[in-house]
Amino acid sequence: MELDFSIEGGDFTQAGQASSRVKKVLKQLGVDAKCIKSIVIALYEAEVNVVAHAYKGQIHIQIDKDKIQTLITDEGPGIPDIAMAMTEGFSTASKKVREMGFGAGMGLPNIKKNTDELKIDSVVGQSTTVSMVNYF
Amino acid sequence: MKVSEIIDQLGLKVIAGEKGLDREISGAYVSDLLSDVMGNAREGQIWITLQVHQNVMAIASLKDLAAVILVKDLEANANTIQHSNEEQIPILSSSLSTFDIAGKLHALLADK
Ligand SMILES: Nc1ncnc2c1ncn2[C@@H]1O[C@H](COP(=O)(O)OP(=O)(O)OP(=O)(O)O)[C@@H](O)[C@H]1O
Ligand SMILES: [Mg+2]
Numbered sequence: 458m459e460l461d462f463s464i465e466g467g468d469f470t471q472a473g474q475a476s477s478r479v480k481k482v483l484k485q486l487g488v489d490a491k492c493i494k495s496i497v498i499a500l501y502e503a504e505v506n507v508v509a510h511a512y513k514g515q516i517h518i519q520i521d522k523d524k525i526q527t528l529i530t531d532e533g534p535g536i537p538d539i540a541m542a543m544t545e546g547f548s549t550a551s552k553k554v555r556e557m558g559f560g561a562g563m564g565l566p567n568i569k570k571n572t573d574e575l576k577i578d579s580v581v582g583q584s585t586t587v588s589m590v591n592y593f
Numbered sequence: 594m595k596v597s598e599i600i601d602q603l604g605l606k607v608i609a610g611e612k613g614l615d616r617e618i619s620g621a622y623v624s625d626l627l628s629d630v631m632g633n634a635r636e637g638q639i640w641i642t643l644q645v646h647q648n649v650m651a652i653a654s655l656k657d658l659a660a661v662i663l664v665k666d667l668e669a670n671a672n673t674i675q676h677s678n679e680e681q682i683p684i685l686s687s688s689l690s691t692f693d694i695a696g697k698l699h700a701l702l703a704d705k
Contacts, residue, residue: 470672473651480655497655498631505627558644563628570632 458482458520464504466512466533469557475516476501479525486520488593495571496525496591502564503587507531509554511585524592535581543569543577594618594705596639596660596683603687603697605662609674610683616659620702623695627652634658641695645669650676650684658682662698664691 460482462475476497483493500516507514511533519526536542543565550560569575574590597614600607607614619637624630625644634640636657642649645667653661654676660683663669669677669684677684687694 469646469648472648473655476655477651494636501631501652501655502628557646557648558625558627558642559648561626561628563626563632567628567632 460516460518460520462516462518464507464514464516464529464531466508466510466514466531469508472505472508473501475504479518482520483525492591492593496527499568499571499589499591500527502567503527503529503589505559506564506587507533509550509559510534522593524590527587527589529587531585532583533585535579535583535585536577537579537581539577539579594702596685599639599698599701600685602701603694605685605687608663608669608684608686609677610660610681612678613660613681613683616682618659618702621695621698622658623691631656639698641691641698643667643691645673647672647676649673650680650682653677653682654680660685662687662694664689664694 479500480497511531514529514531517528541547545566546562548560548562554560572589573592576588579585596616617637618639621639622634623641625642630652634656637659639660640658641662643664649661650673662685664687666688
């Protein structure tokens, strides 16, 4: 099964819609509740990162019998130092985004903790790609 | 304990999501950082916060929280209220500070 979503940078009203849809689908498929919780955390954080940090993005999800693979590609500023970005507390979020309670620098660490496989690639000034896999 | 049971005892106002008042409470989480709540809150908890925008309800729904308490009489945004009604997760409001309402809720839940 495949699912596709688009994300608009800066549009916080839409943030979480893909995660909400995927949560419902996984529930219907009877995936283990704990596993769904992890996937929802990781997907939400990746979704919000596109909204908060990039211009626009695409989510492509493939659900198989034993796993869910998620690819989030965006057009945006990219991440110059991925290891640094992965550190808890590191954030370049704008003041406006911080006032909303985002920008704690916990999103990428949350993704790391809640996925079985995670790969982040980025071209500075162009794009970021986050690829994650969770086994059921 | 159900959400409806803490309303009188803590002097809360129900702002939205009345249909969710019989949700069962498993505990509470206090934070204004959304990724902290996303990563660490657990199903059935009450979330105490000063954030009033609709992403609060997106998180409450994704995390299956029991209810959200807004502190210091802060008013929820219109789309936050709408989302609360749709998801049937109540928004409650307190005149107290985070410290005071958290203390009271803690005592109430510990009592049970
Ligand atoms: N898609 C992206 N495009 C560009 N930069 C990104 C992207 N995702 C993350 N980053 C960079 O990595 C940093 C850390 O991301 P992380 O999600 O951990 O924290 P945050 O988004 O700043 O805050 P939080 O997730 O706690 O609300 C960001 O502040 C940003 O500099
Ligand atoms: Mg983030």
